[in-house]
Amino acid sequence: MQTYEWYQTLIKPSWAPPSWVFGPVWSVLYVLIAVSFWTVFLGAFRKRIPWSVALPFALNLVFNFAFTPIQFGLQSNLLAVADILLVLGTLVWAIAVIYPRMKWVALINIPYLLWVAFATVLQLTITVLNY
Numbered sequence: 001m002q003t004y005e006w007y008q009t010l011i012k013p014s015w016a017p018p019s020w021v022f023g024p025v026w027s028v029l030y031v032l033i034a035v036s037f038w039t040v041f042l043g044a045f046r047k048r049i050p051w052s053v054a055l056p057f058a059l060n061l062v063f064n065f066a067f068t069p070i071q072f073g074l075q076s077n078l079l080a081v082a083d084i085l086l087v088l089g090t091l092v093w094a095i096a097v098i099y100p101r102m103k104w105v106a107l108i109n110i111p112y113l114l115w116v117a118f119a120t121v122l123q124l125t126i127t128v129l130n131y
Contacts, residue, residue, distance in 0.1 A: 011130050032112060033109075056093040057098075063087045067083050084123045
């Protein structure tokens, strides 16, 4: 409850989506992430692709799952900016390295990329507005 109250006190841009949008969007994205990332990790385990290709996918998961505890647990906008930039960077890296090997995995992650790019701009804006 304190987390919700804290987030509600933050100044947000007029174009910020309402809170209820995040759950459905992430639910769809997590299905796409699960299918595509599982395919990459399975390919690495079966030695069809090198582990160096799976690395940015693994790092992306770590940074993605760290965001909520950083943003809402620590209530740190600055650390959340650093984290979401790592989410965005590892996702771009992952898409770039998988595209020559499994184009469909790269393409299925485009909605995730678009959402993370939007979320990055949103987080940067919230951070600046509340600094």
